[in-house]
Amino acid sequence: MEETIPAAHAAQIPQQRGESLLETAVRYVEERHWEVFPGTWLESADGVRRCSCGEAACAAPGAHPARDDWATQATGSATTARRMWQQHPAASILLPTGRTFDALSVPESAGLLALARMRRMGLTLGPVTLSPDRRTHFFVLPGASAKVPDLVRTLGWSPASLDLVALGEGGYVAAPPTRYGLGGAVQWACRPTPANRWLPDADELIPALAYACGRDR
Numbered sequence: 001m002e003e004t005i006p007a008a009h010a011a012q013i014p015q016q017r018g019e020s021l022l023e024t025a026v027r028y029v030e031e032r033h034w035e036v037f038p039g040t041w042l043e044s045a046d047g048v049r050r051c052s053c054g055e056a057a058c059a060a061p062g063a064h065p066a067r068d069d070w071a072t073q074a075t076g077s078a079t080t081a082r083r084m085w086q087q088h089p090a091a092s093i094l095l096p097t098g099r100t101f102d103a104l105s106v107p108e109s110a111g112l113l114a115l116a117r118m119r120r121m122g123l124t125l126g127p128v129t130l131s132p133d134r135r136t137h138f139f140v141l142p143g144a145s146a147k148v149p150d151l152v153r154t155l156g157w158s159p160a161s162l163d164l165v166a167l168g169e170g171g172y173v174a175a176p177p178t179r180y181g182l183g184g185a186v187q188w189a190c191r192p193t194p195a196n197r198w199l200p201d202a203d204e205l206i207p208a209l210a211y212a213c214g215r216d217r
Contacts, residue, residue, distance in 0.1 A: 111136020
Protein backbone atom coordinates (compact mmCIF):
# COMPACT_ATOMS: atom_id res chain seq x y z
CA MET A 1 0.00 0.00 0.00
CA GLU A 2 1.45 3.36 -1.03
CA GLU A 3 2.24 5.94 1.61
CA THR A 4 1.40 9.59 1.14
CA ILE A 5 2.52 12.75 2.89
CA PRO A 6 -0.29 14.84 4.41
CA ALA A 7 -0.87 17.91 2.23
CA ALA A 8 -0.49 20.21 5.23
CA HIS A 9 2.81 18.68 6.30
CA ALA A 10 5.08 21.27 4.71
CA ALA A 11 3.02 24.10 6.20
CA GLN A 12 3.55 22.61 9.65
CA ILE A 13 7.35 22.82 9.49
CA PRO A 14 8.35 25.19 12.33
CA GLN A 15 9.66 28.59 11.29
CA GLN A 16 12.76 30.15 12.82
CA ARG A 17 11.85 33.15 14.97
CA GLY A 18 13.57 36.52 15.02
CA GLU A 19 16.83 35.50 16.61
CA SER A 20 20.12 36.88 15.33
CA LEU A 21 22.64 34.59 13.69
CA LEU A 22 25.09 35.37 16.50
CA GLU A 23 22.58 34.41 19.21
CA THR A 24 21.63 31.24 17.38
CA ALA A 25 25.24 30.16 16.79
CA VAL A 26 26.03 30.66 20.47
CA ARG A 27 22.91 28.72 21.47
CA TYR A 28 23.94 25.76 19.29
CA VAL A 29 27.28 25.67 21.08
CA GLU A 30 25.88 26.10 24.59
CA GLU A 31 22.74 23.96 24.35
CA ARG A 32 23.74 21.24 21.86
CA HIS A 33 27.53 21.30 22.20
CA TRP A 34 27.80 21.52 18.42
CA GLU A 35 30.86 23.09 16.85
CA VAL A 36 30.09 26.03 14.56
CA PHE A 37 31.93 28.20 12.09
CA PRO A 38 30.87 31.23 10.02
CA GLY A 39 30.48 30.84 6.29
CA THR A 40 29.75 33.24 3.46
CA TRP A 41 26.55 35.28 3.27
CA LEU A 42 24.21 36.82 0.74
CA GLU A 43 24.75 40.38 -0.45
CA SER A 44 22.48 42.51 -2.58
CA ALA A 45 23.92 44.54 -5.47
CA ASP A 46 21.63 46.40 -7.90
CA GLY A 47 18.74 44.30 -6.66
CA VAL A 48 20.56 41.04 -7.36
CA ARG A 49 21.50 38.63 -4.59
CA ARG A 50 24.99 37.22 -4.75
CA CYS A 51 27.42 35.38 -2.53
CA SER A 52 29.91 37.36 -0.47
CA CYS A 53 32.68 35.23 -2.03
CA GLY A 54 32.27 37.27 -5.22
CA GLU A 55 31.98 34.27 -7.56
CA ALA A 56 29.20 34.89 -10.09
CA ALA A 57 28.73 31.14 -10.59
CA CYS A 58 28.92 30.23 -6.88
CA ALA A 59 27.41 26.77 -6.36
CA ALA A 60 26.08 27.53 -2.86
CA PRO A 61 25.57 31.30 -2.60
CA GLY A 62 25.67 32.41 1.01
CA ALA A 63 26.30 29.04 2.61
CA HIS A 64 29.79 27.68 2.10
CA PRO A 65 33.08 28.10 4.00
CA ALA A 66 34.68 31.50 3.61
CA ARG A 67 38.15 30.12 4.33
CA ASP A 68 40.12 27.08 3.20
CA ASP A 69 41.03 26.30 6.82
CA TRP A 70 37.40 26.17 7.95
CA ALA A 71 37.87 22.77 9.58
CA THR A 72 40.33 24.24 12.09
CA GLN A 73 38.22 27.39 12.48
CA ALA A 74 35.19 25.46 13.77
CA THR A 75 34.74 26.03 17.48
CA GLY A 76 32.86 24.61 20.43
CA SER A 77 33.53 27.75 22.47
CA ALA A 78 30.62 30.15 22.92
CA THR A 79 33.05 33.02 23.51
CA THR A 80 34.88 32.33 20.25
CA ALA A 81 31.63 31.88 18.33
CA ARG A 82 30.34 35.20 19.66
CA ARG A 83 33.53 36.94 18.58
CA MET A 84 33.42 35.45 15.06
CA TRP A 85 29.82 36.54 14.43
CA GLN A 86 30.47 39.97 15.92
CA GLN A 87 33.07 40.34 13.16
CA HIS A 88 30.66 39.06 10.46
CA PRO A 89 27.05 39.37 11.73
CA ALA A 90 25.52 38.19 8.43
CA ALA A 91 27.69 35.06 8.12
CA SER A 92 25.88 31.78 7.61
CA ILE A 93 25.98 29.24 10.43
CA LEU A 94 27.77 26.10 9.29
CA LEU A 95 28.12 22.94 11.37
CA PRO A 96 30.98 20.50 10.66
CA THR A 97 29.92 16.87 10.30
CA GLY A 98 31.92 13.90 11.49
CA ARG A 99 32.41 15.34 14.97
CA THR A 100 29.33 15.40 17.20
CA PHE A 101 27.08 14.14 14.42
CA ASP A 102 26.95 12.95 10.80
CA ALA A 103 24.12 13.90 8.45
CA LEU A 104 22.14 11.81 5.98
CA SER A 105 21.14 14.01 3.04
CA VAL A 106 18.28 13.12 0.67
CA PRO A 107 15.99 15.08 -1.70
CA GLU A 108 13.27 17.03 0.11
CA SER A 109 10.41 14.91 -1.25
CA ALA A 110 12.07 11.68 -0.14
CA GLY A 111 13.00 13.22 3.19
CA LEU A 112 9.44 14.26 3.99
CA LEU A 113 8.10 10.87 2.96
CA ALA A 114 10.68 9.13 5.15
CA LEU A 115 10.00 11.52 8.03
CA ALA A 116 6.28 10.73 7.99
CA ARG A 117 7.05 6.99 7.82
CA MET A 118 9.54 7.18 10.72
CA ARG A 119 7.05 9.03 12.91
CA ARG A 120 4.37 6.43 12.24
CA MET A 121 6.88 3.73 13.18
CA GLY A 122 7.65 5.55 16.44
CA LEU A 123 11.36 5.95 15.67
CA THR A 124 13.38 8.33 17.81
CA LEU A 125 14.57 11.12 15.54
CA GLY A 126 17.39 13.58 15.92
CA PRO A 127 17.21 17.08 14.46
CA VAL A 128 16.25 17.29 10.77
CA THR A 129 16.71 20.31 8.48
CA LEU A 130 15.14 21.41 5.22
CA SER A 131 17.39 23.57 3.04
CA PRO A 132 16.59 26.01 0.22
CA ASP A 133 18.22 23.67 -2.31
CA ARG A 134 15.42 21.20 -1.48
CA ARG A 135 17.50 18.74 0.53
CA THR A 136 16.63 17.16 3.86
CA HIS A 137 19.37 16.42 6.39
CA PHE A 138 18.88 13.89 9.19
CA PHE A 139 21.35 14.22 12.07
CA VAL A 140 22.70 10.85 13.25
CA LEU A 141 25.57 9.51 15.34
CA PRO A 142 29.08 10.02 13.92
CA GLY A 143 30.41 7.16 11.80
CA ALA A 144 27.40 6.92 9.50
CA SER A 145 29.32 7.84 6.38
CA ALA A 146 31.42 4.67 6.64
CA LYS A 147 28.41 2.38 7.21
CA VAL A 148 25.79 3.68 4.79
CA PRO A 149 26.97 1.94 1.57
CA ASP A 150 26.86 -1.51 3.21
CA LEU A 151 23.54 -0.77 4.90
CA VAL A 152 22.02 0.19 1.55
CA ARG A 153 23.40 -2.92 -0.16
CA THR A 154 21.94 -5.10 2.61
CA LEU A 155 18.52 -3.69 1.73
CA GLY A 156 19.01 -4.72 -1.90
CA TRP A 157 19.88 -1.33 -3.35
CA SER A 158 22.99 -0.16 -5.16
CA PRO A 159 24.37 2.91 -3.33
CA ALA A 160 24.93 4.60 -6.69
CA SER A 161 21.24 4.21 -7.58
CA LEU A 162 19.95 6.26 -4.65
CA ASP A 163 20.34 9.99 -3.99
CA LEU A 164 21.31 9.33 -0.38
CA VAL A 165 24.49 11.05 0.75
CA ALA A 166 26.19 10.57 4.11
CA LEU A 167 28.12 13.62 5.32
CA GLY A 168 30.90 12.79 7.74
CA GLU A 169 34.41 14.02 8.45
CA GLY A 170 35.33 16.89 6.15
CA GLY A 171 31.71 17.82 5.45
CA TYR A 172 29.31 20.38 6.85
CA VAL A 173 25.67 21.42 6.85
CA ALA A 174 24.07 24.86 7.00
CA ALA A 175 21.94 25.42 10.10
CA PRO A 176 18.78 27.50 10.59
CA PRO A 177 18.21 30.40 10.14
CA THR A 178 20.92 30.61 7.44
CA ARG A 179 19.62 32.02 4.14
CA TYR A 180 21.16 31.05 0.83
CA GLY A 181 20.52 30.44 -2.84
CA LEU A 182 17.59 32.58 -3.93
CA GLY A 183 17.14 33.80 -0.38
CA GLY A 184 15.21 30.96 1.25
CA ALA A 185 16.12 29.97 4.80
CA VAL A 186 17.21 26.65 6.23
CA GLN A 187 14.40 25.41 8.49
CA TRP A 188 13.92 22.73 11.11
CA ALA A 189 11.65 19.90 10.03
CA CYS A 190 12.43 18.38 13.44
CA ARG A 191 13.78 20.87 15.97
CA PRO A 192 16.60 20.19 18.43
CA THR A 193 14.96 19.50 21.80
CA PRO A 194 16.03 17.90 25.09
CA ALA A 195 14.17 14.79 23.93
CA ASN A 196 16.38 14.28 20.88
CA ARG A 197 19.72 15.18 22.41
CA TRP A 198 20.74 11.53 21.97
CA LEU A 199 21.01 10.95 18.25
CA PRO A 200 19.83 7.83 16.42
CA ASP A 201 22.23 5.49 14.66
CA ALA A 202 22.15 5.46 10.86
CA ASP A 203 21.04 1.80 11.00
CA GLU A 204 17.68 2.92 12.40
CA LEU A 205 16.91 5.45 9.65
CA ILE A 206 18.44 3.96 6.51
CA PRO A 207 15.55 1.52 5.74
CA ALA A 208 12.98 4.34 5.60
CA LEU A 209 15.35 6.68 3.76
CA ALA A 210 16.34 4.07 1.16
CA TYR A 211 12.70 3.18 0.58
CA ALA A 212 11.75 6.84 0.13
CA CYS A 213 14.70 7.55 -2.17
CA GLY A 214 13.82 4.49 -4.25
CA ARG A 215 10.28 5.79 -4.74
CA ASP A 216 11.61 9.26 -5.50
CA ARG A 217 13.71 8.16 -8.48
